[in-house]
Amino acid sequence: MPRHQDPIVAVATAPGRGAVGIVRVSGRSLQALIHTLCDKVLTPREATYTGFLDAQGVAIDHGLALYFPAPHSFTGEDVLELQAHGGPVVLQLLLARCLEAAGQTLADARPTLAHLRLALPGEFSERAFLNDKIDLTQAEAIADLIDASTEAAARSASRSLSGAFSQEIHQLRDALIHLRMLVEATLDFPEEEIDFLRKADALGQLSKLQQGVLAVLQKARQGALLREGIKVVLAGQPNAGKSSLLNALAGAELAIVTAVPGTTRDKVQQTIQIEGVPLHVIDTAGLRESDDEVEKIGIERAWLAIAEADAVLFLHDLTRLDATEYIASDAAIARTMTQKLPQNITILDIWNKADAAPSQVPEHGVVVSAKTGVGLDVLRHQLLQLAGWQPGAEGIFTARARHVTALRRAQDHLAVASQHLAQQAQALDVLAEELRLAQNALNQITGEFTSDDLLGVIFSSFCIGK
Template sequence: MSPTDTIIALATPQGISAIAVIRLSGAESISIVQSCFHGKALSGQPSHTIHFGSIRDGSTIIDEVLVSIFRAPNSFTKEDSIEISCHGSMVIVRQIVKLLLARGARLASPGEFTKRAFLGGRFDLAQAEAVADLINAETDNARQAAMNQMRGGFSQEIQKLRDELVHFASLVELELDFGEEDVEFAKRDDLRKLIMQIKGYLLSLIQSFDEGNVIKNGVPTVIAGRPNAGKSTLLNALLNEERAIVSDIPGTTRDAIEDEMVLEGINFRFIDTAGLRETKDVIEALGIERTRERMKRASLIIYLFDLSQTTIDEIAAEEENVRHLGIPFIKVGNKKDLADPQLVEVLKSHDFIFISASTKDNLQELKDRILSSFHVRTVKAGDVLVTNIRHYQNLSRTNDALDRVLLGLDISQTGDLLAMDIRQALHYLGEITGVITTDDLLENIFSKFCIGK
């Protein structure tokens, strides 16, 4: 595939809709569309104009369409681009795409439009990644965080840090040219002060990742417990719909059932799982093994105890098993209306929440406890949050490199070794915004985008 090819893809979701939008980008996009468009001569039309006409294969009219023209460099990709708005029948979409492929376009790869925008200098790599985050945003907080990043707030902060480091790096490098004269262009006290300032800001960004990750990706929350503890009933009660099958027969749930719910701007992905017990049933045993794997990967576990059938010793043993996972968990005593009052009294001092999932009694207290486990503020315009694991890893590596610079200053390390660690820090910061890239890095990032974006 050549970066000079004219690419084409459906930009709207697959399926029947009122309209569909087919996007082309590349030097030949206008002439390719013109070859089968009946209406105004597109080659003579200015940028950012829309034209009515029909797409025809010879004498056969495929559809009446609107064609939007975006001329380079004033388009998303900074190339000549066309968007065809047609009726949303997949038959029509397929025929138009097939026709334009035959006229010289090729199918776009995932994220290729945004990749071209990045390579063309429309925005940096961090902003390009924010485009995908904005498309996938499921809460207003996630939308605002992605919007802030796409508008360059995060990139500007990273560039500021990098510019300050570049200045000192150049002075240290300059010293190497005068090694025999024992000159010091980069004052070590000033360098230490700068490194400490940069580290202070880096740490605030690194620490923001826990919050940013919750905002972007939500919270995978596993509902676990023994068979018939009421896990499926609780999932249905939380979602306020009959999402999972509820039965008195133990082992009904064989595989995980998932659904999402937004609580005060946080997207929680609740996962109902197979009941934990010893069993000879092969299928149920597979479900139980998957439950244990889900629990290890969860950000939060809601562990249900059936208060109508569980003893205090059994509760203590199950609690210890969950604690060993090292995952935050909430202890929930279900069927409190059927419980022994003495058992409830004992468990009150063990940080339990008591509910009745079948009657939805005390669910609000459980929701409040779930929310209290994750402190997320409302994201406002201009807030800088780290939401991307790649950015978090590069910031952490930058911080480690700066730690090595400080250690070098403490032991009066030579300028060439200081310069090497400063260059490492600059490298990791440059990878965030795309100042430093590799083909593998770009392929990994843009392959995760949807086709047509």
């Protein structure tokens, strides 16, 4: 695409003040721009302390300049990094100066760096992908590493960035290509009496390939969980202890807790981690009939949050289990949940206020005390089970929903291929097609076969300058 030929520039550090800020340029033949900005020749891959000059030759700032000539750079193009003091004004002045200097003419009337423009979000990483410096899973891992909300998520993103996920996909793809070669050979030489597939143990190869896809899929599910976490909504009647439970799980006073029913009138959200898995816990307004307009809006928002949850913790007050009206209201909420919620949303009954309740408690669900912490460890364990987390899993890499979908698609095609392989020569052409489709699904993960539309969606979610 034409825009990929343009040189680009952006501030590569986060907005705001900091000790150091970086302005990054990527393109072809940056030597003229470097001379205009720094008035010296930079030694490749060596930090040089210099002034960054304005149009009059006066230093805007002094800092380190780094030059990485193509193809030995992050993007595969020439890359210049200006490391200055991290003030927003200084960085904007340097950014503007880069654009201004690019438009200056050289002695032969050529511009210093024609068509230099501001980079789009993720465009540096996109250039790295397009120039075969990284594959698509590694590019996505850059964003995942930046966005990681837990230590486990950061470590898994780092594994993906180092190529662990890509390596497993490439191994599966290579095995699949070898199996396709055997099938195509049988199709190309039907007159031969040699049974290529039987002698090469094609059925055994396909079975091993299916096992390999399943193993990678299980890791990918865990990786997607580390990246995205699950959304857990606290629901129940007023004063059931939802806000207290949120505070207890988070270990901080996030939500206001009073004895007045209806204190919580809007959603309060906090991300916590359990064994490195992020859980996005949402406290909601108490569910009841109300004439208060503000509270009614809060209750409507509560039901919307419940409908979008991965799991709902339905809180019950153990101290009110003998109150007829309270029991009837809980039953009405339960009926509404059953009617409104999709079947894939798990509802877990939480019996709160165990510290003030009689010894007789319900047998199902989890009994807790948000006040004393009793039962919280059991609840955390239940939440991990709801999320599908497998404790102690090794070598997990970060993954996204699209990766899991592609692996499932490959799994489905291999399952159909296995059925056709059992039919021998009668269905070899269909078998070959199923294997080709399985390979396409794997190729989409690393980007060997990926639409431009998908690339646009992926890289537009990156920060500018990355």
